[in-house]
Amino acid sequence: MSASTTGVQTDALFIAMVLLCGGMALLLAGIIVFFAVRYRAGSSANRERPPSHANGLEAAWTLLPLLLFLGVFAWAAWVYVGQRQPPADALPVYVTGKQWMWKLQHPGGRREINELHVPLGQPVRLVMTSEDAIHSFYVPAFRVKQDVLPGRYSYLWFTATRLGDFRLFCAEYCGSEHSAMVGRVVVMQPADYARWLQAGPAEPGLAERGARLYREHGCSGCHDAGSIVRAPSLDNIFGRTVHLQDGRERRADETYLRDAMLLPAQDIVAGYAPQMPTYAGQLSEEDIQALIAFLSQPRATP
Known part of the structure; x- marks a missing residue:
């Protein structure tokens, strides 16, 4: 038995596919058995003037399965897209x-x-x-x-x-x-x-730890308002669209922020010089996650 909303959707889709495919298999098997018996050697079936084609039947056995399986595809695509779009309050x-x-x-x-x-x-x-x-x-x-x-x-x-x-x-x-x-x-x-x-043990929250790392590694000296270094502001950066020097755009999600820390030369923000050093080897995965949690928090801008 499934234990999540995703499981309910996935199970319903799987059961529908099993019933549809099983039903089609039984139908085809039944037709094969019927014709094997009806037109077996020595049967009294009339074999004179067999039809060369049947447009209605051919259209039916082509279009109906196509529509059924396209419907399953659309249903599966809807479930897949929903599983990739978490609610805002997750x-x-x-x-x-x-x-x-x-x-x-x-x-x-x-x-x-x-x-x-x-x-x-x-x-x-x-x-x-x-x-x-x-x-x-x-x-x-x-x-x-x-x-x-x-x-x-x-x-x-x-x-x-x-x-x-x-x-x-x-x-x-x-x-x-x-x-x-x-x-x-x-x-x-x-x-x-x-x-x-x-x-649990009394530990600083993830964003609180990220704020400390933000100061310790000198991020505030370049990216905060009033800095003498001309660097992009990181206030409320999370979720924004960032315009890059080469004309591309990237959404400032977790992956973008991680790349900006470890591979700063990869995506230079439009209008800024490529002067940020890499923090590869200086930050652990837990440090990066803490910094991202801090940058994800809404902050009041001056």
Whole structure:
């Protein structure tokens, strides 16, 4: 039984495809058996003047299956697009795959290893990357699976509909202990989830830690208002469209911000000189996630 809204949609689509394909197979098998018996050798079937074509029948067996399967395609496309567009109020959780464990961090600072606690009925958006090999975040009961790649972010979202513990796997072979890279997703009542968050170790929130890193690494000296260095403002940068020097445009999402820190020469903002140094080797994946959480927060502009 599925345990997420995604699972309900996926199961309905799968059942419809099984019924449609099974029905078509039974229909064709029945027709084959009927003609094999009706026109068997020695039968009394009239074989005189057999028709050379039947336009209506030929159109029917061509167009009806085509329309049916195009309908299934449209339905699947609608489900797929919906699974790639999380609600605006989705709870962000940062996930890092590593041989051979899942490291997860909530916005409030609570961290987990091979476990993910989420509230019932609340959309959850996972922002995922890998420190080494390609992994794949897979929760069978939720019917969700997404590859987790080194050097970039991938995304996944779901809304849990059942309380309980659900198995979490890595579904991409990632080394000798791949089979041990397992965990669980714990779905809790919202009030219990809030208490669970508060019961964790007293740690700074992800955005709070990002603000500290922002100052420590000198980002504020170049990107804040009043800086003597001419650099793009990062106030409310997240989600904006950034115009680049070569005429391209990019949306300032997690991947863009990560690239801007590690590969600053890749996407030069229009009107600015390529003078930002790279922070590759200076920031861990957790540091980058904290900085992104900080930059994702709305800030009042002077």
